[in-house]
Amino acid sequence: LLVAQRLPPLDFTFDDAAARARRRQQIDECQDLLDYLAGNRHGKEPLRYDEANTLVLLRLLGYLCAERPAKPADWRLPEAEREPRLCEHIRAMTVEPFNFHDGPLFRARMFRLAPEDHVLVVVVHHLIWDGWSFDLFYDEISSLYEAFRNGQPSPLQPLPVSYGDFAAWQRGWLQGDRLRAEVDHWRKHLEGHDEPLSLPADRQRPAKMSSTGITEWLDISKEMTDSLHEVGRRADATLFMTLLSAFYAFLWKHSGQRDLVVGTPVRARAHAEVERVMGFFVNALAIRQRVDENARFLDLVREVRTIVLDGFSHQDVPFEHLVRELKVPRDESRFPVYQAFFSLQDARQRPSQWGNLTHERFPVFQAGLAEDCSVWFVERSFGMIGSVSLNADIFNRETVRRYRDRFRRLLEAVADDPDRRVADLAMIPDVESEEIGRYSSVVGDVDLTKPVQSLFEAQAARRRKGEAIRFGGRSMSYGQLDGRANRLAHLLLARGVGRGTRVGLCLERSEDMVAAMLGVLKAGGAYLPLDPAFPASRLAFMVEDAGVGLVISHSSLAERHGCSADKTLNLDEAEAEMARQPATRPASAVSGQDPAYVLYTSGSTGRPK
Template sequence: LPFALTTAQAGQVRALALEVGATPFMVLLAAFQALLHRYTGQADLLVGSPVAHRPRREVEAALGCFVNNLVLRARFHAGQTFRALVAATRATTLDAYANQDVPFELLVDDVKPPRDLSRNPLFQVMFALQNAPRAATALPGLTIEAQLPDSAIAKFDLSMNLVDDDAGFTGYVEYSTDLFERSTIEGLREAFSTLLDHALRDPDTEILDLALLSPAARHQLLVAWNPPAEDEAAPQTIAAMFAAQVAARGDQTCLTTASESLSYRALDARVARLADRLIACGVGREVPVGICMARTAALPVAMLAVLRVGGACVPMDPKYPRERLAFMATDAAVPVIVTDASARGVIAGSSARVIDVNALEDERGDDEGRARGDIAVLRGAAIDDLAYVIYTSGSTGRPKGVALTHRGVSALVRWSHEVYRDDDLQGVLASTSICFDLSIFELFVTWGRGGRVVLVDDLLALQASPLASGVRLINTVPSAMLELLRMNAVPPATRIVNLAGEPIRQALIDQLYGLGTVRDVYNLYGPTEDTVYSTFARLAPGAQGSPPIGVAIRHG
């Protein structure tokens, strides 16, 4: 990929090099290392660089290749400025020049790094600047012009090769097409130019503050990909969105389980009753409430009741080890846990107050349709209040609580209007444990849109379930979807498949479209911290290359 610095950039590079007692190579290498640091987050980088290795006069005119590869290390730390990085690069480079007689092959033998046939030892990225003067060559009747090499094989994962001549700095970026798309390298090339501009303009800027996005790229991210919504309604809490659906479609079925189907109005009545009990137990705005129970209709009732009174759900799957559940309850400081008879034993010993929904059902009598104005949504949360805390495994293996607000869920519901039709959500399979954020989409996005949830124990139980015939949308991980395909158990009414949480292979996409009933397959990516999903892409059958993660979901 061709690359060139502007005339202004070339002049500024030479000026800064002169100012700090370095060479243009050292300034450009520092900028390249800063770019790699910003792209990767690595604080310790190794970059290779070739040297002519003709330190003695007697070999200057000798024919042959004397080139040796140097390994140049860059270390980054908080508060480091570009000027400081250039100084460090200068010291490292001079030290390497002093030891350039050591052949690279002997260095590898001495260091003995872990070997991997898929990559070069010690460094996988190369930076080269050729500054040897070109010999003046003239041939009668011919015009001679230097050309970039046309190589079909990348020697390293990534290389930046520049030539220093009177016109400035020109060259090319060479990259492995097994690792990078051309568009990625085009973006990296543009980011290098933008970072270099900023660094040369103000070398005392900290590395982490150097700009990477050009004005055009910034406009694309902030404006082109995030157009303002027209007549966008104000965001609503989860409880408010559900209440709106109760008012609009009270008699429509919103939940189907193996034992019963409930309308919006009937489900709301159960939510209201449990909400009364939660209020009596002192639950209010942003009070965390543990929810540990089997996957029956009582499970979403408990979640909606907590949200209705302004509390925050802390999902606790009864299939988890008791020690993990105890940690979650203690870490989240839950004063109340909602459970049922099947799960009560796994939370025995907790200091939290326990509400058993089975006992509450026994007390209910025949008042399910009674109006309950005393616990109206007016008692609920504000849009930026805590909605739920989901415990992920954490990088250390110790559970880590991720706290999210209602605003993120509201934005997810708003985004769903851009992707799913109303009838797509009349049969959303809820098969994910409530301890995983995919369940937030399955329950609250569906109800926020007036859809119907099909609640099952797990995805693979679908094969033997009579509920399968009503499933229109499946939201799961690729490995589970592969198993469902192997079992020949994908419900024939399924039109939409959301895949998330794992890398996706094109073969799986093609299998799904090959069923003849699936209309859309989506790749959804995002950490729990970003309210379930950050990006999405509709995946096409028969596509080449790795499936894309798509474009950003607007959470504003």
Template sequence: MHTVALNHLSNAERERLLMLARSRLTRQVATASSIQPADRSQPLPLSWAQQRLWFLDQLDPTAGSAYHMPLALRLSGQLDRAALQATLNRVVDRHESLRTRFVSVAGTPRQVIAPVGTEVAMREEDLSALDAAQQALVVAERSASEAGDRFDLSTGPLIRGRLLRLAEDEHVLMVTQHHIVSDGWSIGVMVKEFAALYAAFAQGQPDPLPALTIQYPDYAAWQRQWLQGEVRQAQLDYWRHTLSGAPTLLDMPTDRPRPAVQRYTGDVVERRLALPLVEGIRALSSRHGTTLFMTALATWAAVLSRLSGQKDLVVGSPVANRQRTEVEPLVGFFVNTLALRVRMEDDPDVATLLARVKATTLAAYAHQDLPFEQVVEVLQPERSLAHSPVFQVMLSMNNTPGGGPMRLPGLALSNVETGTPAAKFDLALSLSESPDSLVASLVYATDLFDRPTIERMLDGWEMLVAGMVADDTQRVSRVPLLSPLARKRVLGFSAPVASALPVDLVHAGFEAQAAQRPHAIAVSFEDQQLS
């Protein structure tokens, strides 16, 4: 009876049922298998995410440096130096990931954890004798140095600090970690714990934080045991099917040819969307049952498709990958990357594209446990040092928990810019939402793009977003990327101009010019010229 019913389903309906069954199997196994403390007398394996970064660091140290996580805070007020050091030490004591280094045993990387009581090295520098302009220069130089100085994964430590004294009541604290031991969610955990511990220690009180029941190495060992057999195969099958035949390179129009080896040098352009447009995006999402991220993915993919001419493309997106409550309070590298395929060969309207992106995103979330590197292995794309595999463009939402504002005794805290970001991809658009705004930050590879090109790209994206908000029944290919003024500027006229030649076709115009000036230079390249 069930077989007859399934045979009457379309391929798409059958695939949806299979996907639902696989995701339920994944959740059932995950629920039945609890994370237990790993045997510390045995070699501790890396998580799949850690192993990916370890191999990348071995292959290309420059790539490893692109995965640093710098944080800089201005501390205004009376700083309790002893409480600050004690706070940092306690955070590192609480989280084994921050005391971990990575060594190779017979060619296999293993985690080695330093004992509790390892003090965080804090380099200090007194800049109080300098004027404000000189201090700003030194702070910028030290920030760039902290963000770029390489970590040695085999010796550690993989967290370091620097304290700059600007005045009696003014300091800048810099803390840098390697991504292999931390992620964006972890920053929120550390900020929350830092605030609670400093407040307690500055007032002579004991540690107020509850003990952790498990540590990151326990999760890594559990992940290795759980992600195998039917669970792993179901996820492999999904990604193999979903990404089969997808293009492995998004061929965007760049200002310069792609270098043979990716250098990870980048810059960023920010854009704050006006409140009426933000409200329009929210209303559009509400009408179609999409999240802000899903709507953003539809708009971003539409712009990339229009600029590249490709109707089938893959966009990467990070996910926190903390689906179990016991790992939420941990510092560690949990984040995974999803390859989201968006197809527009049929020239969909806005509503159809939103529905398609919603289905794609939900299915990917249901199969997010498989590490991206294993997705790459099953797809076997042609590897290149010039670009990342599977996708070269990212989209992310900055919505990880931040622990709220820090309120420390006698101190006011504010963020300090940490310098130019590394460009792990050609383009990486991140969105930060607040009740009254939406800020888009587009990090780009400076080897490929000039800043004016990126500014025009954001102009086009903003114009397309406004067009989709205004009319969700139109074809995506017809949504304008240029304002009327920009269109006139690009086309180079504001009123019809009489042609200098009485011809209508390009080749005919070329022939007419050649007949009039046969000896004029037509083409030049380096030291060669053709008439």
């Protein structure tokens, strides 16, 4: 995990949680609990992680010790300002890097908002902790709090093994025949899947992912949670399987991709001896599912149940080892294998009291995100609390809010009628539907028999100096866009493009992409979008299958589409030639009945069609 964190995009590998207690308490008692758990119970054979070149060494040098605050944070602020200030401090704790050489890798701090209002914040590095460790943490503090408060010794039984014992066992297992068989299983499971998740983004993807996410909370009522449980029972499935099925449907509705891979965590505590040991046991599974939009949702749940159970029976291969074995090409702009993540944690049995101290969960945002899209839930006795997170490099917060509201609406549709086809499940909330209706309503007298380029030219004539495109801090007027598209159209005509010619567009999002679309249409052709993010083999198939006569691209993308030089027009190399072309509209006999574009879907078998 330490090595993986050094390789983008894994910059954030923390777990965090906060508990709020609304009564007067002794801070020293809480510190004693943390010291005992860290230094006596789970820290007898601790690990510190050092690096020597590329070698990671494990040493018995004490790591699980909590930071000792001299006193709790205490603000003399108006009540309305206390929680926002607390959230600022929590965020600072979650983004502060850990020191692997000197430790600690566990931070705990108590914040006092009022004499009887305290928040305990815990931030832990995944090297020593996983989600199940938090459940153990809450459970053991519940047992220790009352004992230490009354001056009694720990009532906890000694642990039969340590995390070091598990690490030694796993290291030996990673060299065995069983591991090779397990890797072969996952290789077969993922064979042929080389298309990354492609959600409609707000901006161009950077070459290197920052691992920063934008999160919006999602609360699900007890009534809806019970209804989703019932949906699962009808398919002999769990709530986890039902929610994961909804997530697959959600991703299909946004991306149009039917062959999807979603990452999900598993506890990986197959041995009873490690059930009570805090440490990093969790593993990530890459669960692949093909979505049939014509199937009933209940049938999708049954399919997901089968594939999940199969994955859980092969959960011991560490994900980072699988990535190495699959020889996944390194791409710093995306997470390897899967770009969507789903998690459900059942915390209904988590104690709400530590001795005589009642506490409640305090929401904590996790700033880091390795994937493009992540949805997680924690089930409690009163329903579920969760979040929807998107990659901040390519999405805006408003998009995250829309995704959150759409996922809630989709869950409502699933709970209401799981016998519906996946394609018929409602996802757009009423408010957004009304907004779409306002934008899409036809205003004025528009001749819909005319080709789209003619409608654009009419708008450009009315607003020559009006802003048509804004991108990356640059803008282009209608007159400039129309002129550039006309020059490109003349150049395309000289290259043999004419009525019905199919022209590939392998371009990043930019002004040139829009000008190229219009230029192809003005020349009489039909454009074929070729996303540079797609695998080269997929782009090559689309070019050949569509009978593309020419590809418009940039020289930096030549290896992506693989077309020969005589069938490629690189805009960055053709600037001088384009500048010599007329800026006036070319003569064309194109009508509104001629093809404008060609689109490919993923195909139910994974082959574009």
